[in-house]
Amino acid sequence: MINGKEKLIVAIDTNEFDKAKELIDKLEDSVDIFKVGLEQYVATRGKTVDYLNEKGKKIFLDLKFHDIPNTMQSAVRAAVRDKVWLMTIHVSDLEGMRQCAVAAKEEAERLNIQKPIIVGVTVLTSLSNQDLQDIGCNMTTEELAIKRAKLAKESGIDGIVCSAQEVDKIVEACGTEFVTVCPGIRPATAAVGDQKRVVTPADAINKGAHYLVVGRPITKATNPKESALNIVREIENA
Numbered sequence: 200m201i202n203g204k205e206k207l208i209v210a211i212d213t214n215e216f217d218k219a220k221e222l223i224d225k226l227e228d229s230v231d232i233f234k235v236g237l238e239q240y241v242a243t244r245g246k247t248v249d250y251l252n253e254k255g256k257k258i259f260l261d262l263k264f265h266d267i268p269n270t271m272q273s274a275v276r277a278a279v280r281d282k283v284w285l286m287t288i289h290v291s292d293l294e295g296m297r298q299c300a301v302a303a304k305e306e307a308e309r310l311n312i313q314k315p316i317i318v319g320v321t322v323l324t325s326l327s328n329q330d331l332q333d334i335g336c337n338m339t340t341e342e343l344a345i346k347r348a349k350l351a352k353e354s355g356i357d358g359i360v361c362s363a364q365e366v367d368k369i370v371e372a373c374g375t376e377f378v379t380v381c382p383g384i385r386p387a388t389a390a391v392g393d394q395k396r397v398v399t400p401a402d403a404i405n406k407g408a409h410y411l412v413v414g415r416p417i418t419k420a421t422n423p424k425e426s427a428l429n430i431v432r433e434i435e436n437a
């Protein structure tokens with residue numbers, strides 16, 4: 200049986216350090232991996248990362264780097280120094296992604312610490328086929344996600360972020376060792392919000408997702424701990 204706690208990543212999307220701290224403290228027995236995203240990182244200037252390191256929790260730094268290769272690889276080096284376990288860049292040009300893969304390895308070796316897993320965001324889970332058409336891309340979300348996943352693999356980064364709607368096709372194309380991180384996870388009764396490509400925790404696991412990212416269904420619940428435990432159970436029973 201799989202350990203649900205090893206699969207669940209909780210997104211701490213608040214703009215105050217005290218609220219983030221309160222959530223982490225409430226969830227610390229039931230959750231091992233926390234995601235610090237743009238809102239939390241910018242608002243607290245990275246303070247939450249320090250707090251999670253003090254607590255010995257695994258950190259997913261989701262800042263989705265996308266810039267010229269030199270800037271991206273320097274930012275990756277800084278994230279390695281922050282001792283993050285998993286981090287995102289955008290799937291972009293091959294050279295930019297290659298430099299990130301090399302930078303992470305070099306910096307981790309230099310400091311003699313564990314190299315973070317680097318994953319590339321393929322197509323945001325808040326985007327639909329129509330959204331892609333609107334920005335001038337004549338592919339479906341699934342086609343584009345698969346194409347970008349293959350490019351990410353070729354570059355030497357460790358995996359991708361995608362919707363669990365297409366994760367099975369990506370596993371088929373890139374293999375089971377290539378790390379898949381899936382946000383847009385919604386238990387059957389949860390509000391979808393701004394997500395457009397959603398999947399339940401059980402279906403995401405059955406389709407081959409390695410890690411599930413869940414934010415609001417846990418953080419906005421009346422009882423976040425109970426909500427997290429329900430998702431852990433759903434993962435384990437999948």
Ligand SMILES: O=c1ccn([C@@H]2O[C@H](COP(=O)(O)O)[C@@H](O)[C@H]2O)c(=O)[nH]1
Pocket residue numbers: 210212236261320322323324325360361382383384392394412413414415416
């Ligand atoms: O394609 C993506 C990439 C990242 N995210 C992030 O995941 C969480 C999801 O939060 P919910 O509240 O469960 O919707 C959020 O922090 C996003 O920035 C994503 O949703 N989709």
